[in-house]
Amino acid sequence: MRKRLLIIGAGTGGLMVANFVGRDLHGEIERGEISVTLMGEQEVYTYQPGFLYVVFDLMRPAQLIRPVRELLAPGIAFVHDRALRIDAQAHKVLRAQGDPLEYDILVIATGSNLNLQEVPGLAEGGHWFYTLDGALRLRDALRNWQGGKLVLTVGVPHKCPVAPLEFTMMFDEWARLRGVRDKTEIVYSYPLGRAHSIQSVADWAGPELEARGVRVETFFNLESVDPAKHVASSLEGTDLPYDLLVAIPPHQGDELGSTSHLTEAGNWYPTDRHALSLQGHEDIFVLGDATNLPVSKAGSVAHFEAEVLADNLVGLLTEGSPPLHHYNGRAFCFIETGLDRATFISFDYEHPPTVPGATNAVHWFKQTYNRIHWANLKAVM
Amino acid sequence: MADDSAIRIDARGSFCPGPMMELIRAIKGASVGQVVVVLSNDSGSKRDIPLWSQKAGHEFLGVEEHGDYDEISVRKSH
Numbered sequence A: 001m002r003k004r005l006l007i008i009g010a011g012t013g014g015l016m017v018a019n020f021v022g023r024d025l026h027g028e029i030e031r032g033e034i035s036v037t038l039m040g041e042q043e044v045y046t047y048q049p050g051f052l053y054v055v056f057d058l059m060r061p062a063q064l065i066r067p068v069r070e071l072l073a074p075g076i077a078f079v080h081d082r083a084l085r086i087d088a089q090a091h092k093v094l095r096a097q098g099d100p101l102e103y104d105i106l107v108i109a110t111g112s113n114l115n116l117q118e119v120p121g122l123a124e125g126g127h128w129f130y131t132l133d134g135a136l137r138l139r140d141a142l143r144n145w146q147g148g149k150l151v152l153t154v155g156v157p158h159k160c161p162v163a164p165l166e167f168t169m170m171f172d173e174w175a176r177l178r179g180v181r182d183k184t185e186i187v188y189s190y191p192l193g194r195a196h197s198i199q200s201v202a203d204w205a206g207p208e209l210e211a212r213g214v215r216v217e218t219f220f221n222l223e224s225v226d227p228a229k230h231v232a233s234s235l236e237g238t239d240l241p242y243d244l245l246v247a248i249p250p251h252q253g254d255e256l257g258s259t260s261h262l263t264e265a266g267n268w269y270p271t272d273r274h275a276l277s278l279q280g281h282e283d284i285f286v287l288g289d290a291t292n293l294p295v296s297k298a299g300s301v302a303h304f305e306a307e308v309l310a311d312n313l314v315g316l317l318t319e320g321s322p323p324l325h326h327y328n329g330r331a332f333c334f335i336e337t338g339l340d341r342a343t344f345i346s347f348d349y350e351h352p353p354t355v356p357g358a359t360n361a362v363h364w365f366k367q368t369y370n371r372i373h374w375a376n377l378k379a380v381m
Numbered sequence B: 001m002a003d004d005s006a007i008r009i010d011a012r013g014s015f016c017p018g019p020m021m022e023l024i025r026a027i028k029g030a031s032v033g034q035v036v037v038v039l040s041n042d043s044g045s046k047r048d049i050p051l052w053s054q055k056a057g058h059e060f061l062g063v064e065e066h067g068d069y070d071e072i073s074v075r076k077s078h
């Protein structure tokens, strides 16, 4: 009987898994022995790391968007629809516009979203660059920037844990080049008692920010924003007046998880840290931002997970073998330290990262990656 | 520190965002007077949690060491 693999979410993790499996099992798919279906509520894929460059007018939105169908390997079906509920007992996914989709194996790659409601006043008083609309609005605000006080706040949890640092360091250099840095005050706030949750990154970032004249405000958990008075207030009782508030809003998982009674608080799926299976379900797997794993929510993590998961899915679909390949918590993040230099960190469950000195070469490596990301999604790189 | 009404959070193995963030989220949701206990194997928690409690005006109750992890308790004060 034909084995059916269904993947929900046509983002970084979902597309990569679909393409890795689709290319490996091309013959089986052609012979009708196996089917691979990718379901996504968006018909286009958006490269989110590009938002950071849109803000500074360094990339255009059109460079970040491509139709999902163009990115899929031959033989993979694309269903453009929203999944409403997973019925794990009946092996079915109910959806918004058509009949339920049945599966033998299900992969969940529904990512993470901003939860603006958690902070009263934030939607009215703040800016953010974690959505394309938000990035464009912030870009417009920066085009008119003549100086003043910029306050950056960091909500928890959030994807791409180094983006707040990157934004701050890029903004500093951008303001210098525009000749407004002397009229600009920058406050970088962080929820913990240091500049980053990873100790080695914090040890590196503290002095880097100081050298740029950025004030670091620690133990600042944004609780509310007063848009009329332009004040950001923390749970710890600190008030920060601002002219421009740039927030990394707290994130949550897609509500599909809670409607299906499969997730914990925040809509995160309880996931096995090595096999990536949904706890208590041998035929459901989770990857990318949607898991509850203590790893960064990053595209690189989704990529490394997709490689492991695809190997396991091929074994499961063709031979019924249990997951033999283990994800080891691997993550890789570029860190832009201004407009023409960058560094990177690489780590896993057992090995915390070190931060090498920033170079121009690493910056260009990242620029190149921004333009060839598509090859990575297609699983041809 | 046996307290039936305490909220217990197992944050062992949580690296980023880490145990302290889990504690802060729990304190937000707790009622005044309630105790939040967090289990952590991150060495920074022992240092950061008392500092944060002081800054946020909550009562730090102490650390119980259990070999490979710590049990850290804070009472919500306001």
Ligand SMILES: Cc1cc2nc3c(=O)[nH]c(=O)nc-3n(C[C@H](O)[C@H](O)[C@H](O)COP(=O)(O)OP(=O)(O)OC[C@H]3O[C@@H](n4cnc5c(N)ncnc54)[C@H](O)[C@@H]3O)c2cc1C
Pocket (backbone or CB within 6 Å): A008, A009, A010, A011, A012, A013, A014, A039, A040, A041, A042, A047, A048, A049, A050, A051, A052, A081, A082, A083, A084, A109, A110, A111, A112, A129, A130, A131, A159, A160, A163, A254, A256, A287, A288, A289, A290, A297, A298, A299, A300, A301, A302, A332, A333, A334
């Ligand atoms: C500003 C910014 C900068 C970043 N920079 C970096 C970086 O430099 N390096 C890095 O590694 N990562 C970076 N990231 C993070 C990276 O983009 C994400 O971690 C990555 O996209 C996660 O992949 P995913 O597959 O889990 O989720 P996504 O790529 O977000 O995809 C989820 C998909 O699922 C769909 N979906 C959700 N729910 C449903 C449903 N119920 N039914 C149907 N479809 C659904 C969504 O529409 C979406 O298309 C950055 C992110 C941002 C916002």
